Amino acid sequence: MLQPEQWIYEQDRDELLLPAWQRLVDLMAELCGTPAGFIVQAGDEKYKVIIANQSVENPYGAGVTIDSDVNIFCREVVRQDTGLYVGNATDQDEWISNPEVSEDGFNTYLGYPLHWPDGSTFGTICVMDFLKTDYDSRYHKLIKHFRDMAERELSLLDKNIQLESSAATDHLTNLFNRKGFFIAAEQLFKSAKRNKANIGISYFDIDNLKPINDTYGHKVGDEVIMSFARYLRETFREVDIIARFGGDEFVVMCQGEKQLDITIMIRRLNELLAQNDQQPSLTFSYGYASLNAESLESDVVERLINMADGEMYKDKETKKNKK
Numbered sequence: 001m002l003q004p005e006q007w008i009y010e011q012d013r014d015e016l017l018l019p020a021w022q023r024l025v026d027l028m029a030e031l032c033g034t035p036a037g038f039i040v041q042a043g044d045e046k047y048k049v050i051i052a053n054q055s056v057e058n059p060y061g062a063g064v065t066i067d068s069d070v071n072i073f074c075r076e077v078v079r080q081d082t083g084l085y086v087g088n089a090t091d092q093d094e095w096i097s098n099p100e101v102s103e104d105g106f107n108t109y110l111g112y113p114l115h116w117p118d119g120s121t122f123g124t125i126c127v128m129d130f131l132k133t134d135y136d137s138r139y140h141k142l143i144k145h146f147r148d149m150a151e152r153e154l155s156l157l158d159k160n161i162q163l164e165s166s167a168a169t170d171h172l173t174n175l176f177n178r179k180g181f182f183i184a185a186e187q188l189f190k191s192a193k194r195n196k197a198n199i200g201i202s203y204f205d206i207d208n209l210k211p212i213n214d215t216y217g218h219k220v221g222d223e224v225i226m227s228f229a230r231y232l233r234e235t236f237r238e239v240d241i242i243a244r245f246g247g248d249e250f251v252v253m254c255q256g257e258k259q260l261d262i263t264i265m266i267r268r269l270n271e272l273l274a275q276n277d278q279q280p281s282l283t284f285s286y287g288y289a290s291l292n293a294e295s296l297e298s299d300v301v302e303r304l305i306n307m308a309d310g311e312m313y314k315d316k317e318t319k320k321n322k323k
């Protein structure tokens with residue numbers, strides 16, 4: 001999902017949106033015959049130019065910010081959540097304190113509010129001119145039309161992100177699925193390599209799920225899987241990648257400066273299981289493998305998974321032999 005409280009170019013897959021918005025703003029300014037056209041995002045404390053048309057006369061480029069207590073036109077559009085047309089700003093007292101007028105010499109502003117897919121205000125889409133103007137309704141129609149297109153692009157990006165994330169999520173537990181794990185693992189691996197950190201992979205397998213299903217039914221088996229997922233979430237940190245790899249198997253990938261002390265995590269997990277005294281009882285087998293990321297090849301994640309899986313099998317066999 002898009003996060004309205006973040007700048008748009010800090011969001012996932014913003015590269016799918018910004019070039020389309022750039023083309024849109026360039027064309028909008030050209031059709032209106034203005035030296036400046038913008039998409040501006042309204043943050044809590046600042047307004048930020050996200051897109052500026054590519055013109056030598058435009059004093060503001062993408063990335064420029066202005067405090068939200070400054071009397072700029074866009075602030076008024078966001079406040080009122082409605083369009084604003086000013087054709088002769090120098091003649092209007094209310095705009096004397098606007099630096100776009102007093103310092104940059106702008107006289108014309110025509111802008112409309114732009115919204116996030118959830119309906120909250122994103123910011124504005126607007127054109128500005130140094131000249132005085134007398135725009136008729138066609139200009140308003142044009143900007144509103146570009147606003148609708150910009151909102152459609154934003155909503156497409158949102159849908160895209162949601163689709164990608166649902167394809168990467170396990171629907172029973174809401175953890176990553178195998179696909180989601182490998183997408184997230186690649187990012188974590190890159191960051192571990194940059195930070196010369198260690199990465200560790202734990203492989204978990206719930207014990208005796210088949211007899212639980214056979215005795216209590218598949219729904220209870222599902223609940224066992226869901227509670228184990230919850231305990232893993234409580235045990236590991238939010239930055240760790242926790243995935244259901246399939247059936248009753250789970251994989252957790254961690255990154256850290258020090259070697260992760262897996263015995264501490266296992267103790268915590270067992271404490272959670274003991275506190276909750278689940279019926280039917282839930283036990284698990286696990287394996288762990290880790291390496292320092294500095295010297296790692298890109299296939300290390302798969303190698304570590306195989307190593308941890310092998311350790312998990314040994315754990316399971318040891319338990320079975322003890323019976």
Ligand SMILES: Nc1nc2c(ncn2[C@@H]2O[C@H](COP(=O)(O)OP(=O)(O)OP(=O)(O)O)[C@@H](O)[C@H]2O)c(=O)[nH]1
Pocket residue numbers: 172205206207208209210211213217218219220221222225246247248316
């Ligand atoms: N309820 C439920 N069961 C599942 C699900 N996915 C896989 N299973 C069952 O989980 C069992 C996993 O098989 P195993 O790991 O070989 O069996 P186990 O009984 O856990 O035995 P050990 O791993 O040797 O302790 C199979 O019987 C699957 O049918 C699921 O989503 N829900």
